[in-house]
Amino acid sequence: NAGVTxxxxxxxxxxxxxxxxxxxxxxxxxxxYWYRQDPGMGLRLIYYSASEGTTDKxxxxxGYNVSRLNKREFSxxxxxxxxxxxxxxxxxxxxxxxxxxxxxxTRLTVV
Amino acid sequence: LAKTTQPISMDSYEGQEVNITCSHNNIATNDYITWYQxxxxxxxxxxxxxxxxxxxNEVASLFxxxxxxxxxxxxxxxxxxxxxxxxxxxxxxxxxxxxGPGTRLSVLP
Numbered sequence: 001n002a003g004v005t006x007x008x009x010x011x012x013x014x015x016x017x018x019x020x021x022x023x024x025x026x027x028x029x030x031x032x033y034w035y036r037q038d039p040g041m042g043l044r045l046i047y048y049s050a051s052e053g054t055t056d057k058x059x060x061x062x063g064y065n066v067s068r069l070n071k072r073e074f075s076x077x078x079x080x081x082x083x084x085x086x087x088x089x090x091x092x093x094x095x096x097x098x099x100x101x102x103x104x105x106t107r108l109t110v111v
Numbered sequence: 112l113a114k115t116t117q118p119i120s121m122d123s124y125e126g127q128e129v130n131i132t133c134s135h136n137n138i139a140t141n142d143y144i145t146w147y148q149x150x151x152x153x154x155x156x157x158x159x160x161x162x163x164x165x166x167x168n169e170v171a172s173l174f175x176x177x178x179x180x181x182x183x184x185x186x187x188x189x190x191x192x193x194x195x196x197x198x199x200x201x202x203x204x205x206x207x208x209x210x211g212p213g214t215r216l217s218v219l220p
Contacts, residue, residue, distance in 0.1 A: 004154075033208065042198065043155070043210040058207065090154045092208070098145035098200075100208050102154025 002026055006091050006103035013081040013110045021076040021106050023091030029101075031094050032074035033058075034066060036087040037105075043090060049074055081110045115199045120215040129186040131214050133199030136180050141203040144175060144182045149196045149213070158197075159184070186216075194218045 007022045025032065030051045035043040035058075045058030049068040063085060065077045074093075078085060086109050094100035116134040123129045135144070143162055147155040159166055161173040161182070172185040186193055198213040 035210070042212045045207055045209065048207055059209075092154070094208075098143050098160035098202075099157045100155075102156070105152070105154055 004091055004093055004101050004103035006089075006106050008106060009104065010107050011109070013078075013108065015082060015110060017081050018077065018079050019081065020078075021089055021091075021108075022073070023075065023103060024073045025091075025093040025101070026072065027093060027101065028071070029093040029095055030071070032068065033092040033094075033100065034064075034074070034076045035090045035092065036060065036085075037090060038087050046076065046089075078108075081108075083110045086110045115201055115211055117197075117199050117211065117214045119212065120217070122217050122219060123189055124219050125190055126188050129189050129193070129216060129218075131184045131186075131197055131199075131216070132181055133184070134181045135199070135201045138179050138201050139203065142201050143203065144173065144179075145200045145202075146171070146173065146184045147198040147200065147210075149198065151195075155198060155210070189216075189218045191218050191220060 004025045033048045034046040037043045044060050046064050047058055047066040049055045052071045055066050067075045089106045090102050092100045092102045145160045146158045148158050149155040159171050159173045161175050163175050166173045174183040196213040196215050198210050
């Protein structure tokens with residue numbers, strides 16, 4: 001049982017480049033989330049998907065897009081990366097509060 | 112979503128009991144209280160959840176007074192491996208998970 005799997009684990013981008021962060025869960029959860037965590041800070045919600053086919057903005061959605069491809073997969077896309085998007089990105093899934101399961105994170109550096 | 116307030120950091124020694132208190136004065140009737148643990152370079156991990164009174168599992172205990180305006184996470188006999196950030200979340204089923212800055216616990220030898 002893999003839980004929540006994120007790819008890639010590390011990525012370096014140049015300013016203006018685009019990329020997609022992939023997330024997949026095998027727990028049959030309806031809800032999926034993307035967070036970012038800057039050094040020494042808590043997690044901030046970027047986008048979430050309460051169920052397949054729906055997505056909604058979180059606290060910091062600017063500069064990102066998401067796709068809920070199916071029940072298992074929820075991707076996060078950076079269309080034109082900026083240094084301010086250097087962060088660790090976490091994907092999570094849940095049946096809803098209280099328990100969410102998090103992936104190991106993607107460490108993204110934009111130079 | 113109810114706002115939570117926790118200490119930014121705490122220090123403890125190995126073998127001691129650690130209590131981390133979270134204040135949530137605006138908690139709603141349907142809200143649950145949930146605690147997560149995050150080790151460096153890892154995603155947060157669910158520890159414990161409760162609604163009222165006391166909940167205990169193999170990792171921690173959660174104490175919630177009758178007015179539910181605060182809660183205390185209790186970690187018995189901490190070890191160096193309990194050094195982590197601990198987050199208190201308050202919310203109802205179907206809502207989003209909102210993480211504050213958490214409490215950075217340092218366990219010293």
